[in-house]
Amino acid sequence: MCGIFAYSGPKSNAPETVFEGLKSLEYRGYDSWGVVTQPGESSLQPKSLVVKKRIGKIGTNNINELPSSHIAIGHTRWATHGKVTELNAHPHLSCDGKIAIVHNGIIENFVKLQADLRASGHKFVSETDSEVIAHLLEEERKTSDLPTALRNVFSKLKGLNAVIAMELNSDTLVATTNGSPLVIGIAKGEIYMASDPSALLPYTTEVIFLEDGVIAIWSENMLRFASTKTGKKLEPTSQQITWKAQSAEKGAFAHFMLKEMHEQAAIIRSIAKKAESNSNFDYKKLADRIKKARHCYLVGCGSSWFIARIAQYVFAKIGVLITPIVGSEFLEAAPALSKDDFLIVLSQSGETMDSIKPVKLAKKSGTGIGALVNVPGSSISRLADITLLIEAGPEKAVATTKAFTATLMHLLLVVKAMDEKLFSKLDFNKVAYGVERALSTAKTTQLDRLAKKFQNDEHLFCLGRGVSFPVAQEAALKVKEVSYLHAEGLAGGELKHGPLALITEGTPCVVLAPNDETYADAISGAMEMKARGGFIIGISPQTHQVFDEFIAVDDLGLGTIFLELAVVQYFGYALAIAKGLDPDMPRNLAKSVTVG
């Protein structure tokens, strides 16, 4: 969940480079941040590394007081152990201030390690589990070089962790991981390390995704790799990232969320074009595995789970039963897996621990694994047998929008590879145009006005039927995570089984009423809510007298769900803006949920 960035090389502004890297990784955690570097010549503490840490977002902070240096490490935190304080922020130093570390993960046995270190005289300044690494390194360093010290320390840590370490008066950077993402960016005579490849784009596109159990050592202008366990030399191959640097920047948009919503039409067009030319998407391979499977499961968390739920309805239309299961419940909810089953995992980041666990279980059971992920080289993409990169480009806003659309579209194309008929009328170019229209100024002005009207409400309900039910759930998730307004996505038929009790005078009720077999029932639900005082916001190709506000979308059959999505995504965004919130970095959340 945390963001890690490190640099070593000829640039004398390493702290600044790292600070900029942290800004681009901040979506991974924004409770607090910190940068460590070598002391300057005029430093009052020449015997110690120097650190700047602050709580809160990076915002307009700077690191002007840090000296120029050729090496630095930085970290943005999403707190797990210990409150959000400056002392708990990374980097952490050893007692003598000569070793600094940043860490992502959870050290399960830190209490015991800490007690032993305390007993041998180490003083802890933070409440974090991470700090034990700095003290353990200090002990090991008495008898070994830094890489060996890190290897020895890592063997003592339980849990899934990634660590980068540096030391006083040295250009050496060492990094290792088991289960937390770390990417090495290679450029001439210098090295970058980050927890996400998008942060490396301004500097290099040549990367090595650090495999679990591998240590990367940058020393004296040389990059080496070895097994963390045995120290045996390894030679991983580098790969090129095809993402463009601009795609990870906000450009003229006020927020990443807004920019990413607006990228959706182009993404739909690009996927449709590639699908037509049959280039490099593995729809057939996935379709064959689904057809042959005894049971097929679709797994995801949060929005990715709602994509799985939408897909369930679409697969059902061609007579195929697939079971969507939320990642964190898979182990309990799914029957024992076998070789005859197939599991498809959906994950933008490819790093969500709750989705990785079912994948690991499937691996153990010999079950085939398909994956739809956005981040190349991510853990899930490496674990799966068939990985389909969704090619949405870097997604920076914590709330997913374009990755949702891209994943959903690829899944529809998998269904299409199994049965063309359902899609005979679905024209993705029209869908792309419809998304543009759904996000046109006329529509967004209407939604901004509604957001102002409801910004102080406590509850919002979103109603959908059939394939629009999980869209309604996604709408509610978008609204609550970025605007903190309590929102619930409901199946229309469920209203009278309980939720109606919550509808009072003026309660905002969003009703998804596509022009399909669910239209009449959607309108009935709207009537029931209206009769209890609900303010009905109808999203539909056709208006109805029950709607207090009508948001028109094009009538594109199954493709209408993409337009519903665009509207509800923007509504969530507009509510956040009306309330003066930052939709890109909602409170308590982080983009890549690497802890389970």
Ligand code: F6R
């Ligand atoms: C909501 C959102 C989250 C993610 C979830 C899974 O807008 O973005 O609910 O969908 O954390 O993340 P991935 O898809 O990276 O596994």
